[in-house]
Amino acid sequence: MRKNWISYPYIVWMIIFIVVPLLLVVFYSVTVVTDNGLTFTLEFYKRFFQPVYIKVLIRSIVLALISTLICLLIGYPVALILAGKGFSRKNSLILLFVIPMWMNFLLRTYAWLTLLEKNGLINTLLSWFGIKPLSLLYTSEAVVLGMVYNFLPFMVLPIYSVLSKIDRSVIEAAEDLGANSYKVFTKIIFPLSLPGVMSGITMVFMPAVTTFVISRLLGGGQFTLIGNLIDRQFTTVGDWNFGSALSVVMMILILISMAIMSRYDKDREGSALL
Amino acid sequence: MKDFLKRFYVFLIFAFLYAPIIVLIIFSFNDSKSRGNWSGFTLKWYRQLFHDQQIMNALYYTIIVAVVSSLVATVIGTAAAIGIHNMNKFKKAVIMNITYLPVMNPDIVTGISLMILFIFLRMELGFITLLLSHITFNIPYVILSVLPKLRQLNKHMYEAALDLGATPLYAYRKVILPQIMPGVITGLLLAFTLSLDDFIISFFTTGSGVANLSIVVYSMARRGISPKINALSTLMFVSVLLLLIIVNRRTSKDNNGKRRRHA
Numbered sequence: 001m002r003k004n005w006i007s008y009p010y011i012v013w014m015i016i017f018i019v020v021p022l023l024l025v026v027f028y029s030v031t032v033v034t035d036n037g038l039t040f041t042l043e044f045y046k047r048f049f050q051p052v053y054i055k056v057l058i059r060s061i062v063l064a065l066i067s068t069l070i071c072l073l074i075g076y077p078v079a080l081i082l083a084g085k086g087f088s089r090k091n092s093l094i095l096l097f098v099i100p101m102w103m104n105f106l107l108r109t110y111a112w113l114t115l116l117e118k119n120g121l122i123n124t125l126l127s128w129f130g131i132k133p134l135s136l137l138y139t140s141e142a143v144v145l146g147m148v149y150n151f152l153p154f155m156v157l158p159i160y161s162v163l164s165k166i167d168r169s170v171i172e173a174a175e176d177l178g179a180n181s182y183k184v185f186t187k188i189i190f191p192l193s194l195p196g197v198m199s200g201i202t203m204v205f206m207p208a209v210t211t212f213v214i215s216r217l218l219g220g221g222q223f224t225l226i227g228n229l230i231d232r233q234f235t236t237v238g239d240w241n242f243g244s245a246l247s248v249v250m251m252i253l254i255l256i257s258m259a260i261m262s263r264y265d266k267d268r269e270g271s272a273l274l
Numbered sequence: 275m276k277d278f279l280k281r282f283y284v285f286l287i288f289a290f291l292y293a294p295i296i297v298l299i300i301f302s303f304n305d306s307k308s309r310g311n312w313s314g315f316t317l318k319w320y321r322q323l324f325h326d327q328q329i330m331n332a333l334y335y336t337i338i339v340a341v342v343s344s345l346v347a348t349v350i351g352t353a354a355a356i357g358i359h360n361m362n363k364f365k366k367a368v369i370m371n372i373t374y375l376p377v378m379n380p381d382i383v384t385g386i387s388l389m390i391l392f393i394f395l396r397m398e399l400g401f402i403t404l405l406l407s408h409i410t411f412n413i414p415y416v417i418l419s420v421l422p423k424l425r426q427l428n429k430h431m432y433e434a435a436l437d438l439g440a441t442p443l444y445a446y447r448k449v450i451l452p453q454i455m456p457g458v459i460t461g462l463l464l465a466f467t468l469s470l471d472d473f474i475i476s477f478f479t480t481g482s483g484v485a486n487l488s489i490v491v492y493s494m495a496r497r498g499i500s501p502k503i504n505a506l507s508t509l510m511f512v513s514v515l516l517l518l519i520i521v522n523r524r525t526s527k528d529n530n531g532k533r534r535r536h537a
Binding site for chain 1: 280283284287288290291292294295297298301311350351353354355356357358360361369372373375376378379380381382383384386387388389390391394406407409410413417467471473474478487488491492495496499503504507510511514515518522
């Protein structure tokens, strides 16, 4: 079985459609067309370091971090409960977590739009109790809600799969040696579940920090995130150079966070390299 | 008591996950345009949906792109996986890291990088560019579904086939392919679902009137809410659900097979 040539179409395809486009992005981010041709410049990166844009970057990171934290706080107990004994039909319950993950995330976000808007269902329900309509939509809370809703399964599933693999005899041993349930959790279960927590954090943080749809639909364009900034450079402003520079910044951000996570998550690194 | 609390908590989380979808589905049958109150059962939004030329066009493109891109990606990806499987360690690591690039990279970066490429090559954004982009992001998922099957193969089987007089091509067709087929089909279905579902990459790589359903939903939702989108969402939700059940049946069957083999 030494016929490597059958993978050549793929290699050519990936060079044309993955490697070259990314090099083009880098190329556009460091060049500018002037009267005497193409010249090298760092002005687009410099522009990014203006307070306006740094604010956008910080807002993206902060909102993504808040969403990740909420997902962890809500999701960890779910994973713990589902992985514990006493639940029959575990697989169907896990499938119930998978289904929304596979549903078009635009529709999931749109669903909240209909719930949160001024004469939406939530405000109608509130009015029955005599509460005046609240402006729920187009707030930073709505954006965080959208992120938590969209990405919660990404937190629960990896934690669940690590927790359900923990050897029960380890826990029993700790109990036999006199540890109470608090101690068993803090000294045994939680440390052993850390790889799952780390990949959960990665899987929530990454899409949250790069989204532009959630912030556009639920934030109403008032909560510009770095994704919205990139979107705008390419679809309305037409400033490809700045947009490319922003994309490079985003890729670096993702690379840094993956590097941080993989230090805690040695199992996944092994599988990523096969 | 503790058990009850646990169940209640899990129930709350599922309610949080499903309530918006269920509300969306219920209100797609609501007679009035307002989302707040229920004013009778109707199918008129579905009727309007099927008479909306823009949405019907988008449906057509979504399905064509999903079918063609998943088939092409499956052929290229399966061939690639067989090749990668036989590579030496270093080459394999390099190729696999490139394969992981579109999986790991933010979709928006993949989308704009492809858009830049197409405009750089002076290609008009439209159906062809949309199709090429979908094939590109689908191939890695096919490879990642086929490679595990290849690793389970007994490599002496292929050699035995050659010893018994099969040509290499015949041996591939009759010995290797049937054994990796479950992985190939899983990859195909995965690619099909991903293509059906994609918004961000399609958004940047299409143009001139060619849109898929996600793009139509986005542009309609930006302009405000229409019960037509609810009807569309319901239909899309049901179809993805059906697809997922098929995929899940397959993968759980595969896993059972694996377990049996180990036992």
